[in-house]
Amino acid sequence: MKHFFFVLFVFLLGNCYSQASRDREKILLEIAAIKKNAERTAKIKDYVDNHTFENENHFFRDAESLFNGFYSKKDTLNTLRIFNLLGLRWVLNKKMDSILAVKPIEPFLKKDTPLDIQAGAQLIFYDYLRSQGTKIDEARRKSKKSLELFEKLNDSSYSDWATLHGYIVVDGAQANDFSSIMEHAFAALALLRYQKDENRLVDIQGILATVYSLNYLFEPAKILRDEKIAYAEEIKDYQNLIIENLNAALDEKLQNHYEAQKLHLDKAVAYAEVYNNAHFKFICYHSYLVYASQQEQTENSQKYYDLISALYPQFEGSPFHNILYLEAQAYYQYGLGNLHKAELLALEKLKFAETFNSKEIIQESHELLLLIFEASGQIDKANVQENFVLNYLNNTKEEALKNQLIYYQTIYETEKRDLKLEAQQKNIALLKSRERVRSQWYLISALLLLGIFGTILLIRSRNYARKKQKMQESFTKDLLKTQENEKARIASELHDSVGQKLLMLKNSLVSSEKREQKEIDLVQETIQEVREMSHNLHPFQFEKLGLTKSLKNMVSTFQKNSNVFYSEALEAKEGLISKAKEIYIFRMLQECITNVEKHANATACNLSSEEKKDAVIFTLKDNGNGFVLAEEGEALGGLGMRTLKERAQFIGAILDIKSIPNKGTSITIKVPKNEPNTSHS
Structure with missing residues (x-):
């Protein structure tokens, strides 16, 4: 009898253990299916709080055990689900090499595998390859494949989609490849805002703000940086508060806004004192000392020299801190007028900087030497330093100008895409409205009978x-x-x-x-x-050149003689519109561009044409001041606008004007195409 009870007890205990194991398996698969990173993290915390798992590490140990079990049973779908849950963590902890060596995953990826699982797995492979740093081309292929799959899904809830765009932004920023950043940066920001993932959103904003600053795009950099600073203040993130205020101070210095530079330096120092970290104090004191020396503030220069000198022994073996301290000493001696000492320290800093292979640090060293040589009257040496600095600045500004064009073009394309999406939403709303009207038809008919005499x-x-x-x-x-x-x-x-x-x-x-x-x-x-x-x-030779070439010449002429960045994407073929109408279209667009030049205060303007089934659409869009439209979307206050409408009516075109104050204006002219038998002569 005792033996029977013992067997029963063991059976019940084993059954309970098996049930608990099945419950945890169900939980792990449930969490693996969650799309949003923040929701997944919150769910894990809930199960830890109710003691289903002892802690987060216990959760991931169980997940790894489950992965091994599914893999050995050749359960393809569940193996991939758990792989997607754990993969990025494995890459971060440098475990992926050993795992893939024993359990290859790529053979599991088949055409019938759900798109979200395929997309997540390709993201993990991309992250794994980029972490190795040697298989760049293969990594890019994986990122491209993952993007294609996420775009097919077209579900903004997936955190992994935002993660993928974020990784591409980070890689582009590190490689100083601005052209590869913009599209993915805008996509990452949009997805993270939709997902309300504040932590990762501010990380991308910080990276972008720095990239913008390096390309003299100070206004968009300030917008992103201010948002990051506001969030950091809310959660008391002193590291980011210090770093972003130092970056903001540097931007203000480059724009010769010295009062604003001082305000950000004051904030950075104050946050460093609260944070009470020696490294962050050191870099803040260094920045303030350089500022004070350049602005001839002897008292502040002495104060921050004493503070940084007291901290330096803690970092004496660090090359980074050593180079900052050499610069601080050189500026301090420069501020005191000890130019010979300043020169020796600056030369030592330059020699040390050249071992870093950093263009920015080397350029800063030459700027410092230029100040010292000018102050000491060493004209020849000053000229050498000035040539170096100017060459660096010219090359930097030339590259920055190209990147600024990419930035504005990306904004234009993004807004163009957003307008298309907005139009689609309006069409959907219109269809719903028509359904409602149909359902109310009998009621409306009765009312129409009552109003027949008035009609x-x-x-x-x-x-x-x-x-x-x-x-x-x-x-x-x-x-x-x-x-x-x-x-x-x-x-x-x-x-x-x-x-x-x-x-x-x-x-x-x-x-x-x-x-x-x-x-x-x-x-x-x-x-x-x-x-x-x-x-x-x-227009000269209008009849010979045709409308498209005449418009291209006009845009080119404006671009050569204006501070506004004019561009065109005139894709419609010649001969789609009758010759009699072409001169009026040219006049309308000429008037519109002239208005941009005179009144819009824009920095970019684009003219495009697009061929539709029965019409050609011309669109002129700028990012200028905009204006308030009258009721019914008309803007006919001026003679020029009235002339536009009259010319459009004359040629049977549809004129549409959209304008938002401080966000720019979009003017669309939809011109009917020639009838098949219409002569083009």
């Missing part, structure tokens, strides 16, 4: 209004035709008659024995003005 009166009134409108439109058409014909005639007279006579007068002056250079120059200027007047009245 008859309204129709009579509208008929009279239409007649009046047609007369007005006929007058407008005749007026526009007359204006354009007169412009062409005057342009021809200026070019063929007046221009030729002025040219003959110039040639006569040149060939005369008594040349008067001032008179020749005056005639040449007059010829140029006549040509410009002729071109403005009627």
Whole structure:
């Protein structure tokens, strides 16, 4: 009997243990299926708090055990699920090499495997390969494959999708490859904001702010950095508060905003004192000492020199701290006027900097030597240093200018995509609205019967209004035709008659024995003005060049003579619109770009064309001041806007103007294409 009870007890205990094991297996698979990183972390914490797992490490040990079990049973789907749960952690802890050597995963990835599991696994392989640093091309292929899979899923809830974009941003920033960063940075920010993952969002913002600063994009850098600082203040993250205020101080210095630089340095020092970490105090004291020496603040220079000197013995063996201390000493001696000592320290710093292979540290060393040589009157040495600094700055600014163009183009493309998504949402809303209208049809019919007599009166009134409108439109058409014909005639007279006579007068002056250079120059200027007047009245060789080439020439001319970055993406073929309409389209777009130049205060403007089934769409978009539209989306306050609408009506085009104050303006002209049998002559 005792033996029976013992067997029963062992059976019940084993059954309970087996049930607990099954419960944990179910929990692990449940957590592996969660899309958002923050929700996954919170779920693990809940199970630790209710003692299902002793702690987080216990959770991951069970997950590893489960992975081994699924793998040995050749349970493909569950093996991959747990692999996706643990993979990034394994890469971080440098365990992936040993795991993949025994349990290869790639053979498990088949066409019928769910897309989210495939995408997550490819992300892990990408992270693993990038951590090795030797298989860059293979890593890129994995990242591309993972992106394709996530884009097919098109579910913004997946944290791994944001993680993938974030890794690409980090890799691009480290390689100083700006062109590879922007698209992925914008995608990462959008996904993390949607997922409300504040911690990772501010990490990406900090990286981007630094990249923007290096390319003189100070305004967007400040926006991102201010957001990161606000979040760091909220959670008392003193490390990031110190680092971001030091970065902000450097940006203000590069813009010659010395008061703002001081404010950020004061904040950085104050946070370093609260954080009470020797390393962060050291870098803050160094930055403040350099600032005080450059601004000839002797008292502050002495104060921070004493503070940094007291801390330096803790870091004497560190090359990083050694180079900062040499610079601090050199600036301190420079501020005191001990130029010979300053020169020796600066030269020692330069020699040490060259072993770091850092362009920025070397350039800062040359800037310091330039200050010292100028102050000591060593002109030849100063010129050598100045040439080095200028070459560095010119190369940096040239690269920064290219990157700024990429930045603005990315913003334009992002906004263009967002507008398309917005239009799709509006179409969906419109379809729903139509369904509601259909369901209410009988009620509306009854109401229409009651209003039938009023409708008859309204129709009579509208008929009279239409007649009046047609007369007005006929007058407008005749007026526009007359204006354009007169412009062409005057342009021809200026070019063929007046221009030729002025040219003959110039040639006569040149060939005369008594040349008067001032008179020749005056005639040449007059010829140029006549040509410009002729071109403005009627574009030169418009009929020969066609609309597209004439528009490209116009954009090119504006780009050469303006601080605004003009670009074009004119893709529509010639001959889609009748020749009679082309000159009016040109006039409308010319008026729009002129308005951008005069009034928008923009930094970038793009003109594009797109061929649709039955129309050609021209779009002009700028990032300028914008303006407030009147009711019903019209902006007809000025004569120029009224002329645009009249010309659009004349050629049967649809004019659409969208403008948001401080966010820019978008003008769209949709022109019907020629009928198949319409002549292009």
